[in-house]
Amino acid sequence: MSNPVLQVSDLQVSYYTDLGRAVALNNVSFVLESGEKLGLVGESGSGKSTMALAMMRMIKPPGRIEGGHVIVGDTDLTSLTDEQMLKARLSKIAYIPQGAMNSLNPVLRIGRQMMDAVRAHTPKESASNIQERCIEALESVELKPSVFKMYAHELSGGMKQRVCIAIGILLKPQVIIADEPTSALDVVTQRQVMETIDRVQKQIGAAVILIGHDMGLMAQFVDKVAVMYAGRLAEVSTVRQMFTKPAHPYAQALISSLPNLDNKGVFRGIPGLAPSLLRLPSGCAFHPRCPHAMDICTTVRPELVTLEDGQQVACHLYTEKA
Numbered sequence: 439m440s441n442p443v444l445q446v447s448d449l450q451v452s453y454y455t456d457l458g459r460a461v462a463l464n465n466v467s468f469v470l471e472s473g474e475k476l477g478l479v480g481e482s483g484s485g486k487s488t489m490a491l492a493m494m495r496m497i498k499p500p501g502r503i504e505g506g507h508v509i510v511g512d513t514d515l516t517s518l519t520d521e522q523m524l525k526a527r528l529s530k531i532a533y534i535p536q537g538a539m540n541s542l543n544p545v546l547r548i549g550r551q552m553m554d555a556v557r558a559h560t561p562k563e564s565a566s567n568i569q570e571r572c573i574e575a576l577e578s579v580e581l582k583p584s585v586f587k588m589y590a591h592e593l594s595g596g597m598k599q600r601v602c603i604a605i606g607i608l609l610k611p612q613v614i615i616a617d618e619p620t621s622a623l624d625v626v627t628q629r630q631v632m633e634t635i636d637r638v639q640k641q642i643g644a645a646v647i648l649i650g651h652d653m654g655l656m657a658q659f660v661d662k663v664a665v666m667y668a669g670r671l672a673e674v675s676t677v678r679q680m681f682t683k684p685a686h687p688y689a690q691a692l693i694s695s696l697p698n699l700d701n702k703g704v705f706r707g708i709p710g711l712a713p714s715l716l717r718l719p720s721g722c723a724f725h726p727r728c729p730h731a732m733d734i735c736t737t738v739r740p741e742l743v744t745l746e747d748g749q750q751v752a753c754h755l756y757t758e759k760a
């Protein structure tokens with residue numbers, strides 16, 4: 439990696455529930471270069487949102503970050519005080535949460551909400567400067583300056599989502615995390631929102647992490663895909679590798695369950711159920727569902743290794759070849 443803008447290492451998060459400890463993120467490490475786009479996929483409950491929240495240091499009880507580092511540029515976010523972290527959010531790393539468009543305040547004008555976000559970071563900047571910045575951000579997501587004076591209910595879903603993106607890029611962060619930014623939008627609007635993220639990402643040179651389930655959208659938008667399973671990374675590959683030769687049996691099952699015209703009408707799922715984080719299978723968490731499981735898979739947890747072609751995979755099928 440020549441210019442990593444984001445280095446996540448050994449990130450670990452647990453939720454302490456009445457039923458016991460659920461390790462939702464288990465020693466996750468990866469690196470992103472400036473301008474790179476990573477898609478984070480995996481079944482519901484595999485830990486995608488937990489990863490985003492942990493990177494933002496926004497995990498709430500009963501969750502707890504138990505270890506690891508998140509380094510953006512040369513700042514280790516995990517070593518910042520709470521106050522410093524408040525400043526780092528939006529200016530170094532921005533998060534567009536699931537359903538962001540519904541989190542806009544209905545009783546405040548869009549402009550006021552945007553200005554408040556900037557003011558928290560640059561309290562001495564003049565109001566006219568901040569306003570100019572907000573309007574620029576609106577224009578960069580192709581919204582008219584008049585949106586500044588509007589309320590959320592006056593905007594369509596796609597427009598609200600673009601407002602959230604505009605807020606996310608106000609302070610030109612180096613990393614943008616977008617958690618399912620297009621769910622609940624129709625396909626035309628989805629495309630516009632993704633194109634908007636793509637354009638602003640290029641403008642400010644930020645790295646992007648796109649969380650989602652839609653592999654089609656991923657194929658079009660991201661450079662690399664990371665597949666999560668039970669709180670761990672199972673595979674990190676380029677989009678081309680992921681779609682042409684997925685390495686991990688779980689990634690293979692995910693890709694072969696995608697519909698295509700050859701298997702029209704046949705719904706192919708992944709056999710078995712995702713495991714409960716409270717009672718993870720020993721060894722590789724995927725082994726009970728894996729068609730290639732070997733003895734070692736039931737006892738030894740595979741580490742993520744890098745194959746010759748750069749694909750990273752956590753699977754014993756490859757350990758001898760790596």
Ligand SMILES: Nc1ncnc2c1ncn2[C@@H]1O[C@H](COP(=O)(O)OP(=O)(O)OP(=O)(O)O)[C@@H](O)[C@H]1O
Pocket residue numbers: 453454455460462480481482483484485486487488489499500501715
């Ligand atoms: N507040 C909480 N209390 C207890 N457990 C939680 C809590 N939030 C998340 N978890 C656990 O952490 C796991 C990961 O959740 P997370 O929301 O990160 O998954 P996800 O992959 O983002 O799912 P989805 O695709 O449905 O958004 C879940 O299986 C759940 O058991």
